[in-house]
Amino acid sequence: MLYGEAITQIKKNNLKNLYLIAGEEKYLADKFLKALLQKILPDNNINDINKFDNNATINDIIEACSSMPFFTAKNIVVVHNNNLFNKNSEKHEQHFIDLLENMPDFTTLIIETDEKLDKRRKLYKIIDKYGLIMEALPVRSYNISEWLKSKFREIGKQPDTESFQYLLSTISLMPQVSLGFLDKELDKLSLYSDRRDVRKNDLINILSGLPEISAFALAEAVGSKDVSQALFLLEKELNSGVNAISILTILTRHIRQLWKIKYYLGRHFNANDIAKTVGLVPFIAEKLIRQAQKFNIQTLQQAIIALAEADYQLKTGTAAPALLEDIIIRICR
Structure with a gap:
């Protein structure tokens, strides 16, 4: 279950005794955990939470979940542990599965892991059956x-x-x-x-502080083969103190996208197929398709090689930022 649907379940008071928050998008994982704890801990007393980390053993978790709460209505156990889903833990997990299948009514167990989980594992399937799994997947x-x-x-x-x-x-x-x-x-x-x-x-x-914002117009000018505007913006960026490598990174990404699109155009992909394959929303794909049509694929390939060489030279201090000017001129020619 993705973040939006999982949050909806909390808002509807469709609460479980067992939760798994899995995935590398820390922002979504933290936001879901915060919303869940606010729902089951309305007084927001974090002292009522039993917390465990990677050092926790399965026996530690079983004991914490099985202990009756004395001063609170609910026994809340939060475990941030990537080891529970490692293959090395498989021989010990049957006791853990027994707990999950018979979770005491007075306990809410919340497990967090940064790992991408194997959905074929028995442990995953048990949690999915008896609890709620929120996948904190990276957002592109x-x-x-x-x-x-x-x-x-x-x-x-x-x-x-x-x-x-x-x-x-x-x-x-x-x-x-x-x-x-x-x-x-x-x-x-x-x-x-x-x-x-x-x-x-x-x-x-x-968003003016973002290098992506400041270099956005420059990349657009290069993609449109507007060499005068591109050189003007490059000079403006460099004079403003923008790091040449930051500009290079954004320009390289833009040219790579144009190269991919040009490749798929040559294989007669339509705009929707290109958007899905390259990973772009449709209106951005359509704009980049118009830009890609102005280039031949050899020019874009040579530009990617030149940009890679410039990246190395700039990072090793063997080239001046002005090297970008020459590359831009060659791309727009």
Whole structure:
């Protein structure tokens, strides 16, 4: 069960005695755990929680779950442990399974793991049968729309079409999407303006510190083969103190996307198939398709090689940031 559905279950008071929070997206895992504890611990007394980490043994957890609470109505056990699902623990897990199948009514057991779980394991299937599994999967730019809409509802804001597409386009340039960072940045909209509607300039001002924002226009200019605008923006970025490697990273990602799209165009993929294959929301894919059609695939391949060499030279100090200017000119030629 993904985050949104799992949160809905909590809000509907469909509570379980057993929870598994699994996955590497720490922001979603922490947010779900916080919401769950607020529901089952309305007085928010964290002293009522029995906490265990990787050092906990299965026997430790069984004993904690089986102990009657004396001063609280509920026995809450939270275990952050990646070892429970390792193959080395399989020979000890039958006792644990016996507990899960017969969890005392006075206990709520919450297990957290950062690992991607093997759903074929008996332990996983038992937890799925008797409890609720929340998968904290990484969010990518192509599947972040629902999270963004939920976040805007949470802060009482409504972006117009232009601003929402601008935000998605910007996020698509991020090598890795950090929900925790985006959450904090979008919270600033509540302080930035009293208006309910969100406009493109609002997002530009809020997110102006992101290198992805500052280099976004540069990548777009290169993709459009607008060499004059690209060189102007490059000079502006460098003079503003933006790290050349940050610019290079975003430009490389953009050119790689164009190369992939050009490859699939050559195999007669349509826009929807390209969007799914490359991992882009459709309107971004359509925009990049228009850019990719301006290049031949050899130019894009050579650009990727040149950008990789520039990355090495910049990181080893054997090249000046001006090297980017030459690469941009060659790409746009």
